[in-house]
Amino acid sequence: MPATISAAAAVPVGGDVASAIARSPHYHAGTFHNAQPVHKPSLGENLALFWTVMFKKSKATVPTGVIPVDTLSRAQLQAAPDDSVFRLGHSTMLLKFGGLFYLTDPVFSRRASPVQWAGPARFHQPPIAIADVPPIAAVILSHDHYDHLDRASVLALAPITRHFITPLGVGERLIAWGIDAAKVRQLDWWHSTEVGAVTLVATPARHFSGRTPSDRDRTLWASWVIQHGDLKLFFSGDTGYFDGFQQIGAAYGPFNLAMLETGAYDALWPDVHMQPEQTLQAFLDLKGKTLMPIHNGTFDLGLHRWQEPFERIHALATASGVAITTPRMGERLDVRQPAAAQAWWNEVDRLEGVQR
Template sequence: MSLRPATSSSPAAAPATSATPSADNKFHNPISRPKTKTGFWAGLRLMWAFFNKPAGTVPEQPVPTQALTREALLAAPDRSLFRLGHSTVLLKLRGVFWLTDPVFAERASPVQWLGPKRFHAPPITLADLPEIEAVILSHDHYDHLDHETVRTLAPKVKHFLTPLGVGDRLIDWGIAADKVRQLNWWESTTVGGLQFTATPAQHFSGRTPFDGNRTLWASWVMIDDDLRVFFSGDTGYFPGFKTIGERFGPFDLTLMETGAYDPRWAYVHMLPEQTVQAHLDLRGRRLVPIHNGTFDLAFHAWQEPFERIAAAARAHSVEVLTPTIGAQLDMVQPAPTPAWWRASAEASPLAAVPSTAT
């Protein structure tokens, strides 16, 4: 796969580092992977664990969602946000719509007859979505980049913003090359008056056993005049959050990975307590936990990420917002959000997680 240069982009001020493929045409993380026990038996034990998961990784009751319509989206006030599931977030800025990591498929998998199945349907269909100014992609894993979703969306999307190499996948899938802008870490581009900068993340890429790390992964900084939003994509905790915060913060809102974690792979997926620390490093004001509530991708109870992020946020006086899937969230003056993942509001004294830290 070739790596086409970014289109209409420029380096952010004095980048500290950028991602450069090594001699084997692979990208690498900002810091090296810690040494862990690997090998055939470790891999076999992990595989066995995935096929013998504990109870509770999938909800027993339907996940509450709020249905959306095109008319409701068009009527929504500017600077509204809607969680559509997992890391798919729809933002309304400057009267148009921006979409992160769109996955509307039934399963986060290369095939739709096997693999992690959705807990809930998307709150709106692809056909009912309004025109999209830009789709912002963090990397090419199946729970963030779905072939059929992208192909179906393409006619109503003006721009696709991707890390290096991911745009080549889109072009190979038939997306018009002039719609695609590929950015290296610390490169910026302007779309519809908004500034987007691809920033480092600590993760990996690939869609087959043979193409690992041949495309780049990234987090994103989005700037709309006085509003600054950070989208983490998938990442482990690393010192780069502090650098991003120093360069682009403070952020009004951070959309932060909180889910599908495990201590065994914390290098590439943050634990909830690390998510809160990353938010603090970014100099964030309000935190919206994403990458949760839609797919069973780890061994923790499906609702655990919400409970742990809420507890960690309270301990550090961080505002955390947990909108119901499909509900409108005001990015500037949010109302309190419910603990919708709980089966009963009376089951716990933490039954409502306020948007204002206490």
């Protein structure tokens, strides 16, 4: 763990981001690197994966019924008590602390894709239309993959967003899209910044980045510690399992709520997404109090049945005596007293109709 863990701050507005990237201990030879290396698939492996996805994929990766969604309005959100969390889908979480709203990895578009005529389509509509989202103190981004960084959503949110908090390099993408550079703060791992009364710390993840075949790992990826007063939350972004969870838990745990990736995993890409057993171990490493599985229930990004991540992590948590919460999309969660898990996914494919 770096000795600067308690002192390092975000790159200042107007600061030299290129120099900050060059100084990063995770950056060399033109790209960022994981603390624990990941396997990079060969051309043959990528072709085999493409064949599997195109011709051998089960239809059960997509629900046949309607995902339950609790619709939200701006008035409802503004009237909601502090210390609330609303899951809007996939890894998009709306947090309310001190009367201000914070939004993680906002994706409101129909598809998690560079184009809207192809690619993974939503299983459900967002609980709130992007035009109705209340003013945002900070959008918090974990990395630049399309299911976490959606250009259309970022541009639509820009007029009502005070700050965009990103890992190193991701902020440069936003600025290139026209986001005011004065709104953008970029952090290396173990660096922190404050927005309102919330402290945000970029912490390590084991993943990769890139939006085209030619720009892999040119920007950093991160998980996030989110602290408000005596409350601490963890947001994983995308990650494989690694010993960094123990470091984060030792430095910042225990966490009232750990929002951990549980979905789009497969044995074909074991290093960059966690199997549910690894999600549970990460939660224990973090010294979490309540586990909230995310990165599921919205997009078809894996080869498993769409319900499987919920089923597996719920069974594992129950067997281990771990508190787990699985709110419906749009349902309010009280961070101080999270509701116990409700297996809403069991009823979805028994309902008639398909929602897109």
